[in-house]
Amino acid sequence: MGPEIRFDRVSRSFGAVTAVDEVSLTIAPGSFVALVGESGSGKSTLLRAINRLDEDATRSGIILLGGEDVTALPPPLLRRRIGYVFQSIGLFPHMSVAQNIAVGRRVRGERMDDAALAALLDQVGLPADFAKRMPRELSGGQQQRVGIARALAIEPEVLLLDEPFAALDPVTRDALGKTVRRLHDARGLTTILVTHDMAEALLLADRVIVLARGRIVADAAPPELAAGRAGLEAEALVAVPREQAARLAALGR
Amino acid sequence: MTALFHALRGLGDELAAHLVLSLAALALGVVIALALTLWAARNHLVARIALGLASLVQTVPALALLALFYPLLLSLSALIGGRIPALGFLPALLALALYAVLPILRNGVTGLARLDPAVREAADAVGMTRAQKLRWVEAPLVAPFVIAGIRTAAVWTIGAATLATTVGATSLGDPIFAGLQTQDWVLVLAGCLASAALALAADATIAMIERGIGARRPGLAWLGASIVAVALAWALIPKRASERETLVIGAKNFSEQYILARLMGERLTRAGYAVDYREGLGSAVVFKALMAGDVDAYVEYAGTLWTSEMGRSDNPPPEQMRAEIARYLIGKGGARLLGPLGFENAYAFAMRQPEAQRRSIATLDDLSRASPQLTLGTDLEFLDRPEWAAVRRAYPFRFARQKRYSPTFMYRALGSSDADVITAFSSDGRIAADRLTVLADPKRAIPNYDAILLVSARCASQPKCMDALRPLVGGITVEAMREANFLVDRDRDKQSPAAAAGWLAANTGLAR
Numbered sequence: 001m002g003p004e005i006r007f008d009r010v011s012r013s014f015g016a017v018t019a020v021d022e023v024s025l026t027i028a029p030g031s032f033v034a035l036v037g038e039s040g041s042g043k044s045t046l047l048r049a050i051n052r053l054d055e056d057a058t059r060s061g062i063i064l065l066g067g068e069d070v071t072a073l074p075p076p077l078l079r080r081r082i083g084y085v086f087q088s089i090g091l092f093p094h095m096s097v098a099q100n101i102a103v104g105r106r107v108r109g110e111r112m113d114d115a116a117l118a119a120l121l122d123q124v125g126l127p128a129d130f131a132k133r134m135p136r137e138l139s140g141g142q143q144q145r146v147g148i149a150r151a152l153a154i155e156p157e158v159l160l161l162d163e164p165f166a167a168l169d170p171v172t173r174d175a176l177g178k179t180v181r182r183l184h185d186a187r188g189l190t191t192i193l194v195t196h197d198m199a200e201a202l203l204l205a206d207r208v209i210v211l212a213r214g215r216i217v218a219d220a221a222p223p224e225l226a227a228g229r230a231g232l233e234a235e236a237l238v239a240v241p242r243e244q245a246a247r248l249a250a251l252g253r
Numbered sequence: 254m255t256a257l258f259h260a261l262r263g264l265g266d267e268l269a270a271h272l273v274l275s276l277a278a279l280a281l282g283v284v285i286a287l288a289l290t291l292w293a294a295r296n297h298l299v300a301r302i303a304l305g306l307a308s309l310v311q312t313v314p315a316l317a318l319l320a321l322f323y324p325l326l327l328s329l330s331a332l333i334g335g336r337i338p339a340l341g342f343l344p345a346l347l348a349l350a351l352y353a354v355l356p357i358l359r360n361g362v363t364g365l366a367r368l369d370p371a372v373r374e375a376a377d378a379v380g381m382t383r384a385q386k387l388r389w390v391e392a393p394l395v396a397p398f399v400i401a402g403i404r405t406a407a408v409w410t411i412g413a414a415t416l417a418t419t420v421g422a423t424s425l426g427d428p429i430f431a432g433l434q435t436q437d438w439v440l441v442l443a444g445c446l447a448s449a450a451l452a453l454a455a456d457a458t459i460a461m462i463e464r465g466i467g468a469r470r471p472g473l474a475w476l477g478a479s480i481v482a483v484a485l486a487w488a489l490i491p492k493r494a495s496e497r498e499t500l501v502i503g504a505k506n507f508s509e510q511y512i513l514a515r516l517m518g519e520r521l522t523r524a525g526y527a528v529d530y531r532e533g534l535g536s537a538v539v540f541k542a543l544m545a546g547d548v549d550a551y552v553e554y555a556g557t558l559w560t561s562e563m564g565r566s567d568n569p570p571p572e573q574m575r576a577e578i579a580r581y582l583i584g585k586g587g588a589r590l591l592g593p594l595g596f597e598n599a600y601a602f603a604m605r606q607p608e609a610q611r612r613s614i615a616t617l618d619d620l621s622r623a624s625p626q627l628t629l630g631t632d633l634e635f636l637d638r639p640e641w642a643a644v645r646r647a648y649p650f651r652f653a654r655q656k657r658y659s660p661t662f663m664y665r666a667l668g669s670s671d672a673d674v675i676t677a678f679s680s681d682g683r684i685a686a687d688r689l690t691v692l693a694d695p696k697r698a699i700p701n702y703d704a705i706l707l708v709s710a711r712c713a714s715q716p717k718c719m720d721a722l723r724p725l726v727g728g729i730t731v732e733a734m735r736e737a738n739f740l741v742d743r744d745r746d747k748q749s750p751a752a753a754a755g756w757l758a759a760n761t762g763l764a765r
Binding site for chain 1: 369376
């Protein structure tokens, strides 16, 4: 099962703007946690502090991954153990799908055999013959499925998702969300999903943390939030999808 | 047409040398540009400085850049006491390589800047080290930009390499410069065509490599690379493998010099030497090359050395001047003054006869009075030479306009009335042929310009070399030289410098 992730008084400023303000937080092993908030709430900064894509965030606080300080290893070695998927996908345009997926293994000096590749493509919902295609031949949703496969090819115990579905259409988005949740369960990962979409967070995560102005303003399980028992700031975000759901239901009657 | 074909067929050596020089300069330029690109990728300040410097280099005319590298290498060579060959291949290589840097560097930096930030982030996120990121992501994605830059640089370099002739490197500029000076347009055209064809071929070949890489067709890329390799191999095969000792003969950039170089070359060849020609050199370059031993023999003019190299402004009788020059050369170590050829090639102010009569100008004093209404046409260097300063001290000229021409066009300018008076050369056949009036110099402001034969220390130490050249001393009258010059300079039935040299040898008793 994936490791525990613990933040201890982590802060990060960009000039005069405080993006993350002394956040302390413990994420249980094997849980699926969503970080929700508006743009600039500090949710992405917090996520990127874990694999040190934002190296300055670990200067003024401690992040423990399975009890181990993330600054103990050089960043490349740390990142080779963590799956990371982000909104702009970032497939390598000059590499085939197969090469893209295997790149994390290659970085570690390992090879990836065809069977493992085919299995992984199947798990993210792509046909095996996609292996030879180039990224530009794929749709956005297919590209992000490759992005997820690339993150999982290194058999990580931690999966970090930074707005992974934000640029996709609603149908693809829903399907990919379900895929990710299924993979999380099957592999026993510790998963953190950053999203601005409260409905997505409520439907996928075990625990939803709401950030505003760099601080945690709500921290609850989805049923509590949906019931409106997690405070005013969270309620403002939950109210929108709840009201939309009600109007949709009313339309169908 | 047949003449052009014939001229093109004779350019094998020049083409080979041009190819080797261009490729070497391009390769060096690529290495420098890639190193700078990598450095610039890590540091914004470096990127700005490197791009700024490369752009600055680009604004220096290629001709000047080449000319600057020659004294630079000379002083560098003197500094370390060793012998860096300052004439020929090396200065041309360095200047052209600098020239090639900009397009490659600019494209490399642009390519890196255009790299999708998401791709960089992904490379970091999968745990690539800096080196892995460079090798697997940045290099392949920037390669198309860099190759496009190399294409541009290749075309530039091949074009600019024609200018390498002026610093004594053999190139396709040889026929162009020689043809320009002797008005042999077929030769000029042949040089231009060959150089343009080479540039187009290089562009097409690199385009092939580019497409091969871009379209993931390694076969195509390898084919392109093979073409380059074969061309280079052909160019590097020694064309005339010679076991004979090679002497280098220098020539400045006008017909008389080309003719005398061939005359000397012919004699040295018969004496058993292999001969290389470095033609179209500037006055200062050829003298320094002689002192450095890069050139073994050339014809200088006493007044030029006297004023330019020795910095003298007095005007002693010819024998005394020659004696002092000989002492000067021995004092500088190395070169020797073999002797005067027997004619003078002085600066001579010349006008069209009717014009001179109409304005009743016969001397430089007369000219000075009339100068505010006249345009002076000179060769490219005269207005910067100490002789001009000396003449102006003696005669207070105030010309309405002063224009510079290459020597050939200077005569044309007089003919077409673009200039009223020119600084002609007294041994020039065109003075008589065009019926020009040469103005007298009553104050003896213009020093004497006896043609003198200078040889390197190497030639001076070999009786065979000295014996081959000694008959030239006192062997050429000014009438013979004028006639020979006119064979090359006239518009109809032009002769090559080599043919004129043959005529000169036959008509002065030197052939025997």
